Amino acid sequence: MTNNEIAQKGQQYLMNTYARYPITPVKGQGSYLWDADGKQYLDFVGGIAVCLLGHSHPELITALTEQGQELWHVSNLYWIKPQVELAEKLVQASGLSKAFFCNSGAEANEAAIKLARKYFYRQGQTGRHDIIVFKESFHGRTLATITATGQSKYQEGFAPLPAGFKYASFNQLDSVEALLDSQTCAVMVEPVQGEGGIKAAHPSFLEGLRKICDREGILLIFDEVQSGMGRTGSLFAYQQYNIQPDLLTLAKGLGGGFPIGAMVANEKASQGFAPGDHASTFGGNPLACAVANKVLDILGQAGFMQQVVENAGYLKQELEKIVDPRIVELRGKGFMLGIEFNCEVKELIEICRQQGLLLLGAGPRVLRLVPPLTVSKDEIDLATITLQRALEKWN
Ligand SMILES: Cc1ncc(COP(=O)(O)O)c(C=O)c1O
Known part of the structure; x- marks a missing residue:
């Protein structure tokens, strides 16, 4: 089936919740995707900041298929070995104490919201429920x-939305105090x-938020x-801020x-949950945990994060060389970068896609670049050259 045929069927049978681009990626390898018509794309979207190690990473395929031969699912009625191993790794890496998958x-985030409320409820502070x-x-x-x-x-x-949320301004401590x-x-x-x-x-x-919460x-x-x-x-962004x-x-x-999510908490907060308080049938499933264990192992390999920092610095440096009067600011950390423009970037993303580079937005005016952490300098060069050319075509 061609891209068009698949898109037509999709429109007929799928709930209309996504504004999709008219392509169907059918194969991925490293930083590249191929669509149903055989067109190749350099993928700086990575499934929206998901495919950390690129597509079809051989060690992840092995982890998944080996686990697939052993055990797929048993539920959290039982201990799940890869889940316990993953919890141990996340606890050790984060400096926190216990994980929920x-x-x-x-x-x-639902789990975190529930744990925060239950933690105070257990102490008899039943009115302490606002976040x-x-x-x-x-x-989410x-x-x-x-x-x-x-x-x-x-x-x-x-x-009606659930009660108990109040909105402060980002980077403004006084708005939190208020x-x-x-x-x-x-x-x-x-x-x-x-x-x-x-x-x-x-x-x-x-740092101020940490102090307020402690106080x-x-x-x-x-x-x-x-x-x-x-x-x-860094494994977690907060590690660059030296707070927990x-x-x-x-x-x-x-x-x-x-697909896998996790909520990790320190010893004190973990006391908020007891058996029966929270659960997920699929949470911490053996297949998901086997893959996540391998992801963490690879991220922890000697030199891996140094390479990420170096290549991400290179991407930022190359992006800084791009001059366009519509660019307001280049910002972000590591391989989580955004370029703010003084106008909407939808058309620019489409021009890049036609030129074989996948990018996405973060709000209407920010172009987001979240390539795999394994992206090479050559691929970074290709992306920045393609973006430069797309900017020249974009009126
Ligand atoms: C910071 C943040 N939190 C939560 C979510 C929701 O994640 P999911 O789509 O896996 O539910 C996202 C997704 O973009 C996110 O960026």
């Missing part, structure tokens, strides 16, 4: 997580806002669904393309 970023979140944030598409998301476009038409009261149980923040336009928190902002005895939740797993040049959250949420890159 689910299947997506939204679910990881301070941030304008322009993004935390479930009812609670669209409410936590500080962008009204994701909430419109879905009222919202604190005896009902506040947590602050939830992306150390680098992704969907909101690739905006990194100032060090003083995250008030409330929990600090970092949503690293997008910024985590090496994306920003109480709760950490992960998904996207954790499974390198296999």
